[in-house]
Amino acid sequence: MEAFEIGLIALGAMGLLVMGGLHVPIALILCSFAGMWAIRDSSLLAAKMLGLAANDAIASYFFGVVPLFVLMGFIVSETGMGRDAYDVANAMTRRIKGGLGVGTVMANAIFAAITGISIASAAVFTKIAVPEMRRHGYTARFSVGVVAGSSVLGMMIPPSLLLILYGLLTEQSIGDLFLAGVGPGLLLALLFAGGTILMAVFSPGYVGRNLGQGGEEMSARELIGKGLPITLLIGIVLGGIYLGFFTPVEAGAMGALGALVIGVAKRRIGWPALWRVLVETGLVTASVCFLIIAAQMYSRMLAFSGVPATFGEMAAGAELGRIGLILLYCAIVIAMGMILDSSSIMLILVPLMLPIIQPMGIDLIWFGIVTVLAVEIGLLTPPFGISVYVIKSTLDDDRVSLGDIFLGAAPFALMMLLALGLIIAFPSIATGLLGR
Numbered sequence: 001m002e003a004f005e006i007g008l009i010a011l012g013a014m015g016l017l018v019m020g021g022l023h024v025p026i027a028l029i030l031c032s033f034a035g036m037w038a039i040r041d042s043s044l045l046a047a048k049m050l051g052l053a054a055n056d057a058i059a060s061y062f063f064g065v066v067p068l069f070v071l072m073g074f075i076v077s078e079t080g081m082g083r084d085a086y087d088v089a090n091a092m093t094r095r096i097k098g099g100l101g102v103g104t105v106m107a108n109a110i111f112a113a114i115t116g117i118s119i120a121s122a123a124v125f126t127k128i129a130v131p132e133m134r135r136h137g138y139t140a141r142f143s144v145g146v147v148a149g150s151s152v153l154g155m156m157i158p159p160s161l162l163l164i165l166y167g168l169l170t171e172q173s174i175g176d177l178f179l180a181g182v183g184p185g186l187l188l189a190l191l192f193a194g195g196t197i198l199m200a201v202f203s204p205g206y207v208g209r210n211l212g213q214g215g216e217e218m219s220a221r222e223l224i225g226k227g228l229p230i231t232l233l234i235g236i237v238l239g240g241i242y243l244g245f246f247t248p249v250e251a252g253a254m255g256a257l258g259a260l261v262i263g264v265a266k267r268r269i270g271w272p273a274l275w276r277v278l279v280e281t282g283l284v285t286a287s288v289c290f291l292i293i294a295a296q297m298y299s300r301m302l303a304f305s306g307v308p309a310t311f312g313e314m315a316a317g318a319e320l321g322r323i324g325l326i327l328l329y330c331a332i333v334i335a336m337g338m339i340l341d342s343s344s345i346m347l348i349l350v351p352l353m354l355p356i357i358q359p360m361g362i363d364l365i366w367f368g369i370v371t372v373l374a375v376e377i378g379l380l381t382p383p384f385g386i387s388v389y390v391i392k393s394t395l396d397d398d399r400v401s402l403g404d405i406f407l408g409a410a411p412f413a414l415m416m417l418l419a420l421g422l423i424i425a426f427p428s429i430a431t432g433l434l435g436r
Helices: 003-019 024-040 043-058 061-078 081-093 099-115 118-135 140-155 161-170 174-202 220-242 248-265 271-305 307-318 321-336 342-360 364-378 386-395 402-425 428-434
Strands: none
Touching: 003 024, 003 271, 003 307, 024 043, 024 271, 024 342, 043 271, 061 081, 061 099, 061 118, 061 161, 061 248, 061 271, 081 099, 081 118, 081 220, 099 118, 099 140, 099 174, 099 220, 118 140, 118 386, 140 161, 140 174, 140 364, 140 386, 140 402, 161 174, 161 271, 161 342, 161 364, 174 220, 174 248, 174 364, 174 402, 174 428, 220 248, 271 307, 271 342, 307 342, 321 342, 321 364, 321 402, 342 364, 364 402, 364 428, 386 402, 402 428
């Protein structure tokens, strides 16, 4: 049997195992190991390749960015900075039609800039924003929809865990990926905010009638007290990276330290909470390690099988062109988002596409932004839609069904499709800050 045929069988077997409920990293490792064994007819060589994949995946200095940014995100979530961000954003938008929805989008954008984990945003703002919006006349469907939609900003606005994962998979600069995520992240936030206002004006039945202003007037002192710590933390992390003071790893360390100092100064974190944060950080870091090891093994098996090279020749022969290939790729990513989580999609597709797009001269930083945005759309699409399930479990309200949350998030998924189209048509939205 030819290596190409073995590679196709391994891909098919992996798909069957995943559809059967096996965790994607385990399926990747099993099929990659078996495929490598069959291609080289040596179990020893396959085992050595697994060991090399594990070493190469996590021995790099830049892997340190994962636990540090995850630690910072959990500390920020634990210390209540999400509520502070919401209070500040709400105070700035409370007089706008649909202001609480706009405030939720703004707060999620701020929170994303200091956490990078969309699931954390979904959980935090389900507890904070949904009850407040319901109390001021917003419909249940819109309230959960705006939280679900804006929560995905955490995967685009730097620091983003998905951008870090993409950088590690493709060996691209994480600092460049963070910088490239600024424009698309702001574009998404503006589309969400503008769309919320338009829906409040032209579709009051969907958003809510007789909308009230949320919260109380905040004095300048209160605004500064709640907004300054968040601003300083964002400035330390992102400003340090973009101005060249820190590497991404050092910025993650400074951000985690800064978040801890703020939490202690505000007396919002104690030893039990700190222990809980450290345990959660360890669990997430271990799972990311396993993901990257599986992806390395998978990439090497694919390279030996020749599957990506053959697919690349087929794509070139089909004369799809760069835009046609990217559109087809995005459609596949969004379709996979209906059944898989975001990291699993990247693990499966990025190693497969990388050898195909590199000879075409496609900018890998821009491709990473397109990939993450397409994956984000999958976070809001049924039947999987992980952000939707997080909101449902956090809300714990039988009156709001999963269908309500999916329908509420639908307008935001459409806005994300618009943003994706704009970034494909105008790559400078992502790469402009890099001078490309």
